Amino acid sequence: MSSTLPPTATILVSCPDRRGLVATLSGFIHANNGNIIHADHHTDRVQGVFLTRLEWSMDGFELERKAIEYEFSKLASELEASWQLHFSDSIPRLAIWVSKQEHCLLDLLWRHQSGELRATIPLIISNHRKLEPIAKQFEIDFHYIPIDKTNRGDRERQQLELLHKYDIDLVVLAKYMQILSPAFLAKFSRVINIHHSFLPAFPGAHPYRRAYQRGVKIVGATAHYVTEELDGGPIIDQEVIRVSHRDSEIDLIRKGKDVERIVLSKAVWLHLQNRVLEYNNRTVVFD
Incomplete structure (x- = not known):
């Protein structure tokens, strides 16, 4: 049954902690008509690092895959973030x-x-x-x-x-x-x-x-x-x-x-x- 589902995108992000990061990152997905299906976050308060995993459906998402990388890289630069982008239909x-x-x-x-x-x-x-x-x-x-x-x-x-x-x-x-x-x-x-x-x-x-x-x-x-x-x-x-x-x-x-x-x-x-x-x-x- 899972093979009939539309592919998903997953982004992993780590960056210096600051206020509003969850809203900023989920807002990027929402602004491009994305539906988040899994979200998880962690803050290392000792080292001041915020880490998150966001997965959303590609069904109806308004950015092409290469455009996601380009657009998100600009946001990542503002956040001083390290990040990875993966797609569920890309088989390692x-x-x-x-x-x-x-x-x-x-x-x-x-x-x-x-x-x-x-x-x-x-x-x-x-x-x-x-x-x-x-x-x-x-x-x-x-x-x-x-x-x-x-x-x-x-x-x-x-x-x-x-x-x-x-x-x-x-x-x-x-x-x-x-x-x-x-x-x-x-x-x-x-x-x-x-x-x-x-x-x-x-x-x-x-x-x-x-x-x-x-x-x-x-x-x-x-x-x-x-x-x-x-x-x-x-x-x-x-x-x-x-x-x-x-x-x-x-x-x-x-x-x-x-x-x-x-x-x-x-x-x-x-x-x-x-x-x-x-x-x-x-x-x-x-x-």
């Missing part, structure tokens, strides 16, 4: 990167197959061949690109060429056990990672082992945007599950994988729905 293209673990990859592909993730997934990249049969099963192109310290520059150039060739909008690291270099991120920055820890606890490698040794009572997972700072990018979603003294390290890993699947898929869904707004290495999630 995802590349999933993996190493040897399949649980997050399969979860994303199943959710995509069921229609839960509104995107196209034309490409899987891996530094191992182990998961190639899954790509074949789902009829997705698979590219094996082994990478180490000696060839990282050449391999990342190869990866970037593939992202350009497949016109990729978002890379999802579904247990891809390699660090992306600052040079790579300078050329392609829209990347989501799943970390098997409730960050900032136990960043880096072997978090379950360290959690087990510490005797924690919860384990979790964190999905975040990737930045140059290792495991330090803006957090999109997190979740935890309780563990006890009876759980072994293997039990922690098993329970943790369940959480990883849920957290990564939700973060990707939120991103695809244009519900995440970044500012100052933080996020506001309009869920």
Whole structure:
């Protein structure tokens, strides 16, 4: 039924807080005969930042799409605003990167197959061949690109060429056990990672082992945007599950994988729905 509905436009805005911002931004839509169907706002009073997500129907809206960008850019300049404009009938293209673990990859592909993730997934990249049969099963192109310290520059150039060739909008690291270099991120920055820890606890490698040794009572997972700072990018979603003294390290890993699947898929869904707004290495999630 949703496919018969007219497309919508969504605008995400962050700017210095001032009086009348909600009226000003919604007034722009109203003045062009737009009908707002979703609106959400947040003010960070400590940092003095206003953030909003406005979604409206394009049915009867008086501005063409390119004209929306032009006209709103003038208003954004007056507000000193950072902003993004998205349309519901523009389908993002995802590349999933993996190493040897399949649980997050399969979860994303199943959710995509069921229609839960509104995107196209034309490409899987891996530094191992182990998961190639899954790509074949789902009829997705698979590219094996082994990478180490000696060839990282050449391999990342190869990866970037593939992202350009497949016109990729978002890379999802579904247990891809390699660090992306600052040079790579300078050329392609829209990347989501799943970390098997409730960050900032136990960043880096072997978090379950360290959690087990510490005797924690919860384990979790964190999905975040990737930045140059290792495991330090803006957090999109997190979740935890309780563990006890009876759980072994293997039990922690098993329970943790369940959480990883849920957290990564939700973060990707939120991103695809244009519900995440970044500012100052933080996020506001309009869920």
